[in-house]
Every structure is written in structure tokens, then in C-alpha cells.
Amino acid sequence: xxxxxxxxxxxxxxxxxxxxxxxxxxxxxxxxxxxxxxxxxxxxxxxxxxxxxxxxxxxxxxxxxxxxxxxxxxxxxxxxxxxxxxxxxxxxxxxxxxxxxxxxxxxxxxxxxxxxxxxxxxxxxxxxxxxxxxxxxxxxxxxxxxxxxxxxxxxxxxxxxxxxxxxxxxxxxxxxxxxxxxxxxxxxxxxxxxxxxxxxxxxxxxxxxxxxxxxxxxxxxxxxxxxxxxxxxxxxxxxxxxxxxxxxxxxxxxxxxxxxxxxxxxxxxxxxxxxxxxxxxxxxxxxxxxxxxxxxxxxxxxxxxxxxxxxxxxxxxxxxxxxxxxxxxxxxxxxxxxxxxxxxxxxxxxxxxxxxxxxxxxxxxxxxxxxxxxxxxxxxxxxxxxxx
Numbered sequence: 001x002x003x004x005x006x007x008x009x010x011x012x013x014x015x016x017x018x019x020x021x022x023x024x025x026x027x028x029x030x031x032x033x034x035x036x037x038x039x040x041x042x043x044x045x046x047x048x049x050x051x052x053x054x055x056x057x058x059x060x061x062x063x064x065x066x067x068x069x070x071x072x073x074x075x076x077x078x079x080x081x082x083x084x085x086x087x088x089x090x091x092x093x094x095x096x097x098x099x100x101x102x103x104x105x106x107x108x109x110x111x112x113x114x115x116x117x118x119x120x121x122x123x124x125x126x127x128x129x130x131x132x133x134x135x136x137x138x139x140x141x142x143x144x145x146x147x148x149x150x151x152x153x154x155x156x157x158x159x160x161x162x163x164x165x166x167x168x169x170x171x172x173x174x175x176x177x178x179x180x181x182x183x184x185x186x187x188x189x190x191x192x193x194x195x196x197x198x199x200x201x202x203x204x205x206x207x208x209x210x211x212x213x214x215x216x217x218x219x220x221x222x223x224x225x226x227x228x229x230x231x232x233x234x235x236x237x238x239x240x241x242x243x244x245x246x247x248x249x250x251x252x253x254x255x256x257x258x259x260x261x262x263x264x265x266x267x268x269x270x271x272x273x274x275x276x277x278x279x280x281x282x283x284x285x286x287x288x289x290x291x292x293x294x295x296x297x298x299x300x301x302x303x304x305x306x307x308x309x310x311x312x313x314x315x316x317x318x319x320x321x322x323x324x325x326x327x328x329x330x331x332x333x334x335x336x337x338x339x340x341x342x343x344x345x346x347x348x349x350x351x352x353x354x355x356x357x358x359x360x361x362x363x364x365x366x367x368x369x370x371x372x373x374x375x376x377x378x379x380x381x382x383x384x385x386x387x388x
Contacts, residue, residue, distance in 0.1 A: 053313030
């Protein structure tokens with residue numbers, strides 16, 4: 001008999017996080033996993049793909065008997081990309097739903113908002129979709145990130161911009177919050193390695209449509225390239241308007257914080273010289289066994305589009321399950337972290353490795369360029385110091 005996953009999607013509440021419990025039990029027949037991310041909202045992105053990619057892999061595991069006989073049950077909530085909601089809903093997961101672990105959180109401002117809560121609860125957070133510095137501090141030993149930090153990603157793409165494309169004047173466009181702060185400081189540091197400074201900085205308020213100030217700051221500087229850390233619609237709106245105002249030949253580079261890969265309605269000419277960095281290979285790459293498994297499982301489970309984001313979530317779930325299995329039947333926070341601290345696994349074309357001192361599982365950066373309205377792989381980028 002096939003046992004399906006219980007996925008609970010409940011509306012946000014007004015629960016205030018006064019404290020969080022430190023007891024994260026494991027049931028005799030189930031392991032409760034908690035998720036909070038933006039599944040709706042006009043500007044947050046509506047990233048239902050994270051949930052669907054994760055659930056597709058959990059379904060595979062549950063149909064094969066679960067983790068030592070325990071089924072994986074996902075409790076997920078929608079924070080609409082609002083940090084206060086993230087705090088409230090995380091408290092609900094920990095205090096009321098009694099989840100054992102957390103997975104699939106998304107966004108720098110939202111993840112930063114719950115960093116202290118996760119530390120206080122001493123609960124494992126696996127695979128957050130963020131390059132946030134706050135989750136990579138030594139005190140956050142309970143957090144395991146598959147993706148590298150935003151500053152690392154920027155250092156690698158800036159090396160490509162300067163070394164390979166010959167750009168000198170690089171501007172930054174981002175949100176006026178911790179995402180933008182992380183991005184700006186990362187870009188400043190990366191450019192300093194080439195004795196360059198940021199040509200211009202333009203920011204906008206999170207969940208706002210007002211981009212005038214950012215455009216007024218960046219367009220007059222006539223940059224060779226613009227590095228972007230934003231939400232999808234804001235990034236697209238900025239790109240189109242900046243082209244209209246004269247930046248026809250400027251290179252635009254959208255960081256992985258912008259989960260977009262198709263551009264319906266955007267004039268073809270505006271997509272010239274548009275690059276996107278991704279942190280996983282293309283889910284359509286049939287040469288990767290794990291990508292083939294992902295497409296098969298998603299077809300069997302979900303009607304959602306096969307995106308980089310859902311593929312990354314599927315990878316997250318697979319690596320997390322590998323950690324749960326390695327922890328053994330006597331599962332606890334301690335046994336899980338001991339297992340994850342030494343996890344070294346090839347998922348079929350994508351390798352993940354943690355150590356006690358390095359909780360970043362992958363350092364791969366996949367650069368893509370837009371051609372004919374779709375992403376075309378350009379290169380897998382290496383850190384500057386790895387160049388021949």
C-alpha cells in the first residue's frame with residue numbers, strides 16, 4: 001500500500017514568537033519537517049516550486065518505506081516574503097507543530113529574521129535558499145547550506161565580468177534590506193580585488209514597485225555591467241526601464257537570488273547581454289542522472305513547471321534524506337548533525353560535501369545567458385584563485 005505525504009498549508013497567523021521550545025521530538029511512525037517561504041505575493045515570487053520539489057523527493061522516500069519505517073511529513077506555511085510572518089510561522093512550526101527539523105526557507109531578509117530564533121531553539125535548518133552571512137556565522141552550527149554565500153557567488157561572477165568580459169564600471173541594483181546590504185558589500189569586496197570601485201548603487205524598498213530612485217542613481221553612471229540582487233518582477237521592470245533610458249549595451253547579471261528563467265513579454269532586444277548565475281545545473285540536462293530522476297518524479301507528483309528552484313529543492317531534500325539515513329534509527333538533533341558534519345555524497349551528477357568546519361555543501365556556480373528568450377548554459381565558474 002502506498003502511503004502519501006501529509007502536507008499542511010495553513011494561512012499566516014498573528015502568533016507572536018515570545019520564545020521557542022528546544023525539544024524537537026521524533027515520532028514512532030513519522031518525522032515532522034517544517035518549511036516557511038514565499039508561496040504567494042505579488043513581488044515575493046510565489047515560489048511554490050520549493051515545496052513541490054521537496055515533496056516530490058519525500059514522496060519517493062515514503063513509497064520506499066520512509067526513514068527506518070518513519071514517514072516524512074511536511075508542514076509548510078506561506079510568509080509572503082514578509083520577515084514578521086516568517087518569525088511568527090517559524091514559532092508555530094517549532095512550538096505547536098513540534099517539527100523535528102526545518103528545510104526550504106527562502107530569502108535573505110526572511111532568513112535573517114529567524115536566525116536568532118533557530119539558534120535559541122537549537123533546531124537544524126537544512127538547505128535555506130539564501131546567501132545570507134548571518135546563517136553562516138560560527139554560532140549557527142545548526143544550519144547546513146547547499147548553496148554558497150552571496151559574497152562568494154559575487155566574487156566568482158565578478159571575476160568573469162572583469163577577467164573574461166573586460167568590464168570596468170560595475171553598478172549594483174538591489175533591495176534596501178539585508179539582501180541588498182549583503183550584495184553591495186560582496187560586490188565592493190570583489191571589485192576591490194581588481195582595484196575597482198562600484199560605479200553606482202540603486203536600491204528599492206522590498207515589495208515596492210517604485211524603482212525611480214534606483215534608476216536615477218544608476219542610469220546616469222552609464223555602467224558597463226549591473227549586478228542585480230532583487231525579486232524577479234523588480235529585476236525585470238528595472239531591466240526594461242534601464243534599457244528604455246539608454247543602457248542598450250550594458251551587461252545585466254542577475255544573481256541566484258532572482259529565481260527566474262523565462263521572460264514572457266520582455267522585448268527580445270532588452271534581453272541582449274543578460275546573464276544569470278544559478279547554483280545548480282539545468283534540470284533539463286539529460287546528461288545528469290539526478291536531473292532525469294527529478295523530471296520523472298516531478299511528472300509523477302506535481303504539475304508545477306520544472307525550474308531551477310524546484311530542482312534545487314529536490315537536491316536539498318535528497319541530501320537531507322541522506323543525512324537522516326546516515327544518522328541511524330536512533331534519530332536526534334545530535335545524531336543528525338554528526339551525520340551531516342561528515343556527509344559526502346554524489347547524488348548522480350551533483351556532489352555535496354559537508355565538514356564540521358564547512359557547512360556549505362556545494363561551491364558550484366553555473367553561468368547562463370539568455371538567447372531566444374531562454375537560458376543557455378555558458379560555463380561552470382571557478383573561484384578566481386582556481387584559475388590556471
